[in-house]
Amino acid sequence: xxxxxxxxxxxxxxxxxxxxxxxxxxxxxxxxxxxxxxxxxxxxxxxxxxxxxxxxxxxxxxxxxxxxxxxxxxxxxxxxxxxxxxxxxxxxxxxxxxxxxxxxxxxxxxxxxxxxxxxxxxxxxxxxxxxxxxxxxxxxxxxxxxxxxxxxxxxxxxxxxxxxxxxxxxxxxxxxxxxxxxxxxxxxxxxxxxxxxxxxxxxxxxxxxxxxxxxxxxxxxxxxxxxxxxxxxxxxxxxxxxxxxxxxxxxxxxxxxxxxxxxxxxxxxxxxxxxxxxxxxxxxxxxxxxxxxxxxxxxxxxxxxxxxxxxxxxxxxxxxxxxxxxxxxxxxxxxxxxxxxxxxxxxxxxxxxxxxxxxxxxxxxxxxxxxxxxxxxxxxxxxxxxxxxxxxxxxxxxxxxxxxxxxxxxxxxxxxx
Numbered sequence: 146x147x148x149x150x151x152x153x154x155x156x157x158x159x160x161x162x163x164x165x166x167x168x169x170x171x172x173x174x175x176x177x178x179x180x181x182x183x184x185x186x187x188x189x190x191x192x193x194x195x196x197x198x199x200x201x202x203x204x205x206x207x208x209x210x211x212x213x214x215x216x217x218x219x220x221x222x223x224x225x226x227x228x229x230x231x232x233x234x235x236x237x238x239x240x241x242x243x244x245x246x247x248x249x250x251x252x253x254x255x256x257x258x259x260x261x262x263x264x265x266x267x268x269x270x271x272x273x274x275x276x277x278x279x280x281x282x283x284x285x286x287x288x289x290x291x292x293x294x295x296x297x298x299x300x301x302x303x304x305x306x307x308x309x310x311x312x313x314x315x316x317x318x319x320x321x322x323x324x325x326x327x328x329x330x331x332x333x334x335x336x337x338x339x340x341x342x343x344x345x346x347x348x349x350x351x352x353x354x355x356x357x358x359x360x361x362x363x364x365x366x367x368x369x370x371x372x373x374x375x376x377x378x379x380x381x382x383x384x385x386x387x388x389x390x391x392x393x394x395x396x397x398x399x400x401x402x403x404x405x406x407x408x409x410x411x412x413x414x415x416x417x418x419x420x421x422x423x424x425x426x427x428x429x430x431x432x433x434x435x436x437x438x439x440x441x442x443x444x445x446x447x448x449x450x451x452x453x454x455x456x457x458x459x460x461x462x463x464x465x466x467x468x469x470x471x472x473x474x475x476x477x478x479x480x481x482x483x484x485x486x487x488x489x490x491x492x493x494x495x496x497x498x499x500x501x502x503x504x505x506x507x508x509x510x511x512x513x514x515x516x517x518x519x520x521x522x523x524x525x526x527x528x529x530x531x532x533x534x535x536x537x538x539x540x541x542x543x544x545x546x547x548x549x550x551x552x553x554x555x556x557x558x559x560x561x562x
Contacts, residue, residue, distance in 0.1 A: 148435050153483045158429040161492070164460060166467045166500050178504050181470075190404065190468060192460045197420070199359030199445030201405050202367040206345050207234040210375060213245075216277060217252060224249045224316050228269075228279055231375055233345060240344045244329045245269060246372060247278060249312055250321040250381050259386030259410075259561045260321030261553070262372060264365065264395045265306065267291060267298055268326045273312050274304030284332045309392070309545040318554050319562070323376060323387075327395060330368035331361045335442040342368060356446040362420070363445070365395070366402035373408055386410050386561045390553065392545045393485075394443065397421035404468035411560055412474045413553050416543055418485030420444065422476045422493040424462055425455040430486040433458075462489075463496035466534070470497070471504040473560040475535035475553060480526050482543040491524045494534050501533050509534040531556055 152158065167175040167185065175185045194200045211230040219226045227248040234241040247269040250258050265272050267288065268281025280303075284296045291298075291305045315322050327333065331341030337353055338344070342364050354360070359367070369389055377384035388411035391399030396417030403412030414422050419431040420443070434452035437444065451458050466474055476494040478487035498508020510532040524530075529537035535556045539548050 148438060151431065151435070151484065152429055155429070155488070158427045158489075161424060161426045162456070163424070163426065163463060163496060164458075166464045166497070167503065175503070181500060181503055186468060189460060189464050193401075193404070193465060193468075195357050195445075196447050196451075196459060197444055198366075198401050198448075199354070199363040200357050202342070202346055202359060202363060205236065207236060208232070208371070208374075209234070213279065214277075219275060219277060220249075220313060220316070223252060223313060225252055225381075226275065226277055227379075229375065231371065233342060233371070235345050242329070242340075242342055242345070244325055244368060244372065245279065245281075246323060246325050246375065247272075248321065248323045248379070248382075249316060251316045251319060254319070254381070257381060257383035258319070258321045259383050259388070259557070260323055260376070261315060261388050261390050261413075261557075262323045262369065262376070263390040263392075264327035264330075264369070264398070265310070265324050266327065266395075267293065267302065267306060269324060270303045271298065271306045272304075272310040272324060273307055276303070278303070281326050283326065283328050284334075285326075285328060286333060311547060311550050314547075314550065315554070318558075320554070320557065321382060323372065323382075325368075325372060327365055327368075327398075331364040333361060333394075333442075335440075338442070354446070358445060360442050360444045361440075362394070362398050362401055362443050365398040366405060369398070369402040370406045370408075373406065377408075384408075388413060388553075388557060388561060390415070392416060393418070393543065394440075397443075400465055400469070400474075403472070403474065404465055407472070409472070411472060411557065412469050413477070413556075414475070414490075415477045415545055415549055416479055416482050416485045416487075417476075417490065418482075420462075421485075421490070422462055422466060423486040423489035424493050424496075425451075425458060426461055427486060427489045427492075428455065429489055430484045462493045466493055466497035467500035470500045471506045471533065473533055473535070473556065475556050477536070477549050477552065478524070478538045479541050479543060480538055481541055485543065487538055488524075491536055491538065494536050498534060506533045508532065509536055529555075531559065533560075
């Protein structure tokens with residue numbers, strides 16, 4: 146299938162007529178916090194489950210935790226490194242899969258540590274040149290940039306993505322870091338969900354998921370919750386102060402994980418684009434049709450009904466962000482990453498604000514009129530918004546940079562300490 150050329154012309158985006166997060170499906174208005182908590186939030190969550198991400202997987206699997214190793218005073222005495230294998234098995238033991246967790250905690254902390262939890266793209270050993278990190282032996286996406294061929298990584302890829310993970314800086318600011326390779330949960334290719342965690346939930350007669358069964362994003366979000374299950378048992382981790390963070394497709398995942406699991410104390414979405422923080426109805430950059438065509442395994446099959454029909458969606462992404470309320474959420478964008486629609490991401494955060502305000506906190510503090518036309522309502526490069534909903538727009542393209550992390554750490558200083 147040949148997709149239409151993406152729209153990068155702001156004058157052709159929208160107009161955006163968004164569904165109201167605070168209007169119930171029967172047309173009545175949500176006037177009090179209780180109405181959101183007991184009714185409207187559940188309506189919106191159900192719509193995202195049935196039409197976008199798929200119904201949440203249930204955690205009824207057998208879990209075995211295997212502690213691979215633990216070493217203090219690594220990274221020049223800065224940290225303790227723990228590596229833990231979480232083995233998930235079907236109740237009948239017919240299938241199992243492993244999630245390998247890498248955990249760094251500051252050595253100088255005398256109390257449980259708040260931390261950032263996030264997936265990495267190519268294996269734990271790619272986030273840092275630390276030779277104590279176990280090599281990933283699972284399938285990975287090939288990358289010319291990283292020198293990954295034949296869908297395998299090795300010693301030559303150790304630390305290849307260090308630029309996205311300023312481990313020492315995170316530790317020096319008083320936070321821990323937990324990460325796993327996202328392909329441990331579900332390899333990122335379309336094979337009918339025959340690997341990763343999906344087979345744990347298949348019925349004996351099931352050959353392929355139904356239209357409301359979750360795709361990879363639903364599985365990845367479920368995996369983050371299982372990692373959190375374990376982190377809550379680590380005596381040196383403050384399980385009540387875990388921030389889930391993700392970039393790109395994993396930014397979409399972080400938002401969905403934060404929406405479905407209220408134990409996450411804070412959520413960070415970095416350049417998550419379509420299906421993440423960006424409003425689908427803008428028809429700007431990556432569209433619903435493009436994402437479903439290029440990555441048919443990410444969402445539930447029902448989402449394909451809205452290819453080139455975004456205006457008929459019963460939800461839009463500001464409502465996903467609103468599901469995280471009143472917990473703090475940060476949406477980060479890059480000015481040159483037009484595929485991810487940085488203005489659409491900003492507007493997604495902005496239009497989630499009324500729910501935050503209803504729940505007694507602030508939303509996205511801005512200098513613009515919320516209902517102004519899009520061309521008049523825009524963030525400024527290098528002017529982060531640090532309120533209950535945080536946001537920044539930085540120069541450059543699709544990546545995670547030191548600037549991004551400094552803003553995330555500043556945000557955590559306000560909301561996690």
